[in-house]
Every structure is written in C-alpha cells, then in structure tokens.
Amino acid sequence: MTQPDAGNETNARGKKASGHDYAVTVRDLTRMFGEFVAVDNVSFDVKRGEIFGFLGANGAGKTTTIKMLTGLLRPTSGTGTVDGLDISNDRRAIKSRIGYMSQRFSLYDDLKVEENLFFFGGVYGMDRDSVEARVSELDDMLSLSGLENRMTASLPPGHKQRLALACAILHRPPVLFLDEPTGGVDPVARRYFWDLISTIASDGTTVFVTTHYMDEAEYCHRLSIMHAGRIVEVDSPARIKEKHGMTSIQDVFIKLVDG
Amino acid sequence: MINSRFFPLMRKEFIHIARDRRSLLILFLMPVLMMFVFGYAINMDVKHIRMGICDLSRTPTSRALIEAVSASPYFDVTVRYEDPRLTGELFRRREIRAAVIIPREFARDLGASGVARIGVITDGTDANTATLAQNYLEGLFLERSLSAGGVEFPVRIKSRILYNPDMESSHFVVPGIVALLLIMIGALLTSVTIVREKETGTLEQILVSPIRGYEVVLGKALPYLVLAFGIAVFIIIFGCLWFHVPMLGSWSWLTLFCIIYLFTSLAIGLMISTLVSTQQVAMMLALVATLLPSVMLSGFIFPVASMPAPLRVVSRIVPATYFLEIIRGIMLKGNGPAELWRPVLAMIAVGLLFTVMAIRRFRLKL
Ligand SMILES: Nc1ncnc2c1ncn2[C@@H]1O[C@H](COP(=O)(O)OP(=O)(O)OP(=O)(O)O)[C@@H](O)[C@H]1O
Ligand SMILES: [Mg+2]
Numbered sequence: 001m002t003q004p005d006a007g008n009e010t011n012a013r014g015k016k017a018s019g020h021d022y023a024v025t026v027r028d029l030t031r032m033f034g035e036f037v038a039v040d041n042v043s044f045d046v047k048r049g050e051i052f053g054f055l056g057a058n059g060a061g062k063t064t065t066i067k068m069l070t071g072l073l074r075p076t077s078g079t080g081t082v083d084g085l086d087i088s089n090d091r092r093a094i095k096s097r098i099g100y101m102s103q104r105f106s107l108y109d110d111l112k113v114e115e116n117l118f119f120f121g122g123v124y125g126m127d128r129d130s131v132e133a134r135v136s137e138l139d140d141m142l143s144l145s146g147l148e149n150r151m152t153a154s155l156p157p158g159h160k161q162r163l164a165l166a167c168a169i170l171h172r173p174p175v176l177f178l179d180e181p182t183g184g185v186d187p188v189a190r191r192y193f194w195d196l197i198s199t200i201a202s203d204g205t206t207v208f209v210t211t212h213y214m215d216e217a218e219y220c221h222r223l224s225i226m227h228a229g230r231i232v233e234v235d236s237p238a239r240i241k242e243k244h245g246m247t248s249i250q251d252v253f254i255k256l257v258d259g
Numbered sequence: 260m261i262n263s264r265f266f267p268l269m270r271k272e273f274i275h276i277a278r279d280r281r282s283l284l285i286l287f288l289m290p291v292l293m294m295f296v297f298g299y300a301i302n303m304d305v306k307h308i309r310m311g312i313c314d315l316s317r318t319p320t321s322r323a324l325i326e327a328v329s330a331s332p333y334f335d336v337t338v339r340y341e342d343p344r345l346t347g348e349l350f351r352r353r354e355i356r357a358a359v360i361i362p363r364e365f366a367r368d369l370g371a372s373g374v375a376r377i378g379v380i381t382d383g384t385d386a387n388t389a390t391l392a393q394n395y396l397e398g399l400f401l402e403r404s405l406s407a408g409g410v411e412f413p414v415r416i417k418s419r420i421l422y423n424p425d426m427e428s429s430h431f432v433v434p435g436i437v438a439l440l441l442i443m444i445g446a447l448l449t450s451v452t453i454v455r456e457k458e459t460g461t462l463e464q465i466l467v468s469p470i471r472g473y474e475v476v477l478g479k480a481l482p483y484l485v486l487a488f489g490i491a492v493f494i495i496i497f498g499c500l501w502f503h504v505p506m507l508g509s510w511s512w513l514t515l516f517c518i519i520y521l522f523t524s525l526a527i528g529l530m531i532s533t534l535v536s537t538q539q540v541a542m543m544l545a546l547v548a549t550l551l552p553s554v555m556l557s558g559f560i561f562p563v564a565s566m567p568a569p570l571r572v573v574s575r576i577v578p579a580t581y582f583l584e585i586i587r588g589i590m591l592k593g594n595g596p597a598e599l600w601r602p603v604l605a606m607i608a609v610g611l612l613f614t615v616m617a618i619r620r621f622r623l624k625l
C-alpha cells in the first residue's frame with residue numbers, strides 16, 4: 001500500500017506520507033457578508049487524529065468557518081489548508097479527502113436507507129459493492145443493519161443522525177467535519193454519538209466538530225471557543241479550565257462571552 | 260467527461276420522480292385539463308355569432324345571400340339596419356360581433372362585370388371568433404358563387420379585422436398548448452428540484468463532494484428531460500386523438516425539436532434555481548417567467564406581426580415563439596427542416612444563450 005516514492009499519496013487513514021502534522025491550519029481567516037464580519041481574523045491548527053471542538057453560541061461563525069474549510073464559501077481574506085491542501089486553490093482536491101455532515105444532517109427522506117448510502121457513496125465514485133462492503137464494516141459501530149429498506153423519513157432522529165454520519169464517512173475521508181451533529185437528538189443518542197466520534201478518531205481520522213452544548217466540549221481533545229466571529233480561547237478542555245480557574249467549560253464560556 | 264459519479268445522481272432523481280405519485284399525476288392531468296379549457300372554449304364560441312346586416316342593394320341577389328348567411332348555424336342575424344354608419348355603434352354596444360354590408364352597387368356590378376364587393380366586419384377583441392367568422396363567411400360566399408355556376412369568384416370580399424389573429428381552431432390551439440406546457444413544465448421541474456435540495460441542505464452535501472458543477476446540472480436535468488418528454492408525447496397524442504389535430508409532418512423531426520426546446524426550458528429552470536431559495540418562490544417565478552411570455556408574446560394568442568416593435572423584439576427571445584412556428588409547421592402543414600430551418604436555428608441560439616447564462620450563474624453560486 002505505501003510505496004516509498006508515492007510522496008503525495010494519502011493512505012486509507014489519511015496520514016500523508018510526506019508526514020505533516022496538521023490536518024487543518026488556518027491563518028487570519030476572515031469572511032464578511034457585506035459589512036458584517038461573520039468570521040474575524042481567525043487562526044488555529046488542528047492536529048491529525050484529534051477531535052477538535054468548535055464551541056460557540058448561535059451566530060458565532062462556526063458554520064461559516066466550516067464552509068470555508070470545505071470549499072462551500074470563499075474566504076474574504078486569510079489562508080488555510082486542509083490535509084495539506086490550500087483551501088483557496090485546491091478546492092477540488094480537498095473535496096475527496098473530507099467528509100462533511102451539515103448542520104441539519106441532510107438526507108433524502110423519500111429514499112430508503114440503502115438508497116441514501118448508495119447515493120452518497122456514488123457521488124464519491126464508489127460502486128454499490130464497495131458501498132455494501134464499507135457499510136458492513138461500519139455496522140458494528142453504526143448498527144444500522146436491518147434498516148436498509150426502511151424509508152429514511154420513518155427513522156427516529158438518532159438513527160437518521162447515524163445514517164448521516166455513515167454517509168459522510170463511506171469514502172474514508174482523513175478529515176471529517178461535523179457541524180452541530182447532535183442538534184435535535186435525545187441525550188442518550190448524543191452520548192452514543194460521541195462514542196462513535198471517539199471511535200472514528202481513534203482510527204486516525206481527524207474530527208472537526210462544532211457544538212453549542214457545553215457538556216460535549218469535554219469529549220474533545222482540544223477546544224476552541226468562538227464568540228462573535230473571533231476565537232477567544234484554544235486549548236485542551238482541562239487546560240482551559242485550569243487557566244481560568246474554573247471547574248466547568250460552561251463557566252469559562254460564560255466568563256469569556258460576557259467579559 | 261462524464262464519470263461514474265453522475266449516474267447515482269440520475270438514479271436518485273428517477274427515484275424521487277417515481278415516488279412522488281401525486282405530482283406525477285398532476286403533471287399528466289394538468290395538460291389534459293388545459294387542453295379542454297382552451298380547446299373547447301374556442302370551439303364553443305364560434306357558433307351563433309350575433310350578426311348585423313346592412314343591405315343597401317335590396318335586390319333578389321342580395322336577399323339570397325342574406326338568406327344563406329341566416330341559414331348558417333354559425334351566425335344569428337340579430338340586427339338589420341339601413342345606415343352603414345351605425346355599424347361602429349352596434350359593435351360598441353356589443354349587439355353584434357360581425358357585420359355584413361352589401362353596397363348599393365352590388366347587383367349592378369355583378370351584372371355588369373361579374374364581380375361585386377361586399378364588406379365584412381368582425382369584432383377583433385375576440386380574435387379567434389373574428390377570424391373564424393371571417394373564414395366561415397368567405398367559405399359561404401365562395402360556395403354560393405360556385406353554385407351560381409360561375410367559374411371565377413364573382414364576389415370580392417373586402418374584409419377588415421381590428422386585431423389580426425393567427426388561429427383558426429383547436430388545431431392551432433393544441434400545438435400551442437404543447438409549446439406552452441413544455442416550457443412551463445421543464446422550467447418548473449428543474450427549478451423546484453434544485454431549490455428543494457437547497458431547502459433541505461442536501462445540495463450542500465452534494466457540493467462538498469468531488470462531483471463537478473456540470474455533472475450536478477446534467478444529472479438533475481436529464482431525468483426531468485425524460486419526464487417532460489413523456490408528458491410532451493402524451494399531450495400530442497392526446498391532442499391528435501381527441502381534437503383530431505392532424506399530424507402531417509414527421510414524428511422524428513418533431514421529437515428532435517421537442518428535445519431541443521425542452522433543453523431550453525431546463526436552462527430557464529436552472530437559472531431560476533440560482534435566483535431563489537424556496538420552492539414556492541421558484542414555482543411562482545417559473546410559472547410567470549414561462550407562461551406569461553409564452554402566452555402573450557409567442558404568437559399563441561396575439562400574432563407577433565401585430566405587436567408593437569419593442570414587444571416584437573422581446574418575442575424573439577421567447578423560445579415558445581420559435582417552437583410554436585415549428586410544431587404548427589410540422590403538424591399542420593407537414594413542414595420539415597427545409598422550411599423550418601430559420602425558427603429551428605433561432606430556437607437553438609436562444610436555448611444556448613439561456614444555457615450558458617444559467618451555467619455561468621450556477622457556477623458563480625457554488
Ligand atoms: N449567507 C449569509 N449572508 C449573510 N449573513 C450570513 C450568511 N451566513 C451567515 N451569516 C451570518 O453570519 C453569522 C455567523 O453565522 P454562522 O452560521 O457561521 O453561525 P454559527 O456559529 O454556525 O451559528 P449556529 O449555532 O446558529 O449555527 C450569523 O450572524 C449569520 O447571520
Ligand atoms: Mg451553524
């Protein structure tokens with residue numbers, strides 16, 4: 001699989017043979033909508049294999065940042081890389097190396113579960129056999145088997161969320177972007193979902209995840225707290241609490257956002 | 260060019276179409292309904308047209324002519340008057356919708372030279388009725404003069420129509436409805452399907468994948484092209500069977516030109532999808548942007564030749580203008596590419612213009 005001279009090839013788990021350490025780097029990234037600055041001069045790095053949390057209130061600029069990294073929006077200024085590729089110049093190359101689950105985990109309600117899987121695998125160039133193989137490989141984790149012929153609309157939210165995650169990782173992306181993946185599901189399903197994220201990350205996938213649930217922040221290896229378009233803190237949850245002398249991320253968050 | 264990513268998209272789109280039975284039913288029933296409304300409204304109107312007759316000649320010949328007109332089921336002679344200057348007033352008061360004026364010299368001219376003139380005036384505010392009335396009268400007089408034994412047509416009819424319409428009967432209307440519906444359905448389907456994915460967020464999900472913009476566009480458009488084509492075949496066959504619209508030309512040419520026309524409508528739909536963000540607005544815009552110009556400016560109801568100059572210019576970029584000429588030419592006159600190359604080229608040009616504009620805008624939005 002790994003050939004010595006294939007310097008730029010990415011293997012299944014996304015560690016580039018050239019061996020850079022960062023899955024995502026961002027420098028002075030800014031996005032304006034007219035006069036309004038949605039993302040204001042943001043800089044941060046995400047290490048490979050890390051669960052990187054993006055914590056922020058509504059309208060903080062989380063989604064806008066993710067959209068710039070995934071090539072859905074162009075930055076107004078600033079630079080960034082994803083899996084070593086430039087977000088402004090290598091948008092196409094980036095697309096096959098990332099998975100993305102948008103804020104409203106978007107599936108086709110009028111398609112069956114397996115039809116959604118075949119479709120999303122298909123747009124990444126996977127044929128039905130490789131989708132099926134991959135799904136059975138993922139099944140321990142996602143427990144969707146037996147539901148293949150169910151209409152997606154009829155699934156409970158927790159299952160839909162897992163299906164959306166499955167659709168986003170079928171093609172084994174080295175970097176996975178999850179935008180508020182736990183919105184609208186019950187606490188048990190949320191807990192279960194974060195276990196999934198940990199499993200995915202322990203396999204070497206970098207997970208970039210946004211949330212506004214404070215308790216979820218604790219699952220992240222590192223956390224950035226975003227407020228009004230700016231990043232006000234980046235560090236591991238433990239270090240952040242220590243630095244601010246507080247016992248919960250929620251307290252730190254309130255202090256940072258109010259102060 | 261086209262890789263394997265494109266087919267899952269098309270497949271998915273076909274599933275959407277097949278599962279949405281209600282929309283599918285509406286898509287096939289609406290054209291039938293429209294065809295009944297348009298086709299019959301025009302057919303029913305043409306009988307019992309109220310007519311005024313002003314006979315200044317007052318000769319046995321003129322009376323015979325009047326008798327023939329009165330006997331026709333198409334006309335009810337409701338007013339007889341002496342003064343031709345009253346004609347305008349009668350029309351204004353809506354007492355009559357057609358008038359025949361037989362001049363004083365009628366019998367004399369007919370006797371002297373074998374040729375005489377009569378005046379026929381019709382109410383052009385109802386353009387269809389006006390033309391129909393005119394055609395019936397011409398036919399009637401022609402028949403009379405032939406049965407009178409003359410080889411030459413002895414009565415010269417001097418007609419005047421206030422607005423010059425293009426249509427004669429449902430044979431003109433049915434192809435017109437085909438033109439109208441196809442552009443509407445194509446634009447509607449494409450814009451709604453793309454905007455729906457905007458609304459649900461799945462479009463984003465597709466756009467972060469390596470699939471290319473044109474693959475998305477084609478993958479979405481082609482299934483609807485097939486559907487719209489199916490509807491086209493359905494309406495044309497229905498029109499032929501129910502309204503006995505003749506099909507004098509070649510089906511293959513009609514098919515080809517239909518497909519070109521449908522591409523244009525898909526391009527319009529694509530364009531609309533880049534302008535709006537909800538399905539309702541997309542639907543409204545698609546209806547207004549296609550139906551309005553296609554009904555008003557294409558020659559479907561008002562002939563292009565009688566439009567004011569600025570509207571004539573606009574009518575040149577209305578795809579239905581050309582398709583109407585093409586489909587009427589093929590079905591009713593048996594025309595082929597030899598006669599129709601001008602509107603065909605023009606339609607292709609307009610189609611390409613829309614397609615290029617739409618794809619550029621779509622790219623811009625990505
Ligand atoms: N296309 C747009 N045009 C104008 N303003 C926008 C646009 N997209 C986002 N914004 C604004 O930018 C700000 C940041 O939005 P963003 O969606 O990134 O926030 P968020 O942190 O994801 O919030 P949420 O938790 O609600 O998802 C908001 O004030 C939003 O109104
Ligand atoms: Mg958001």
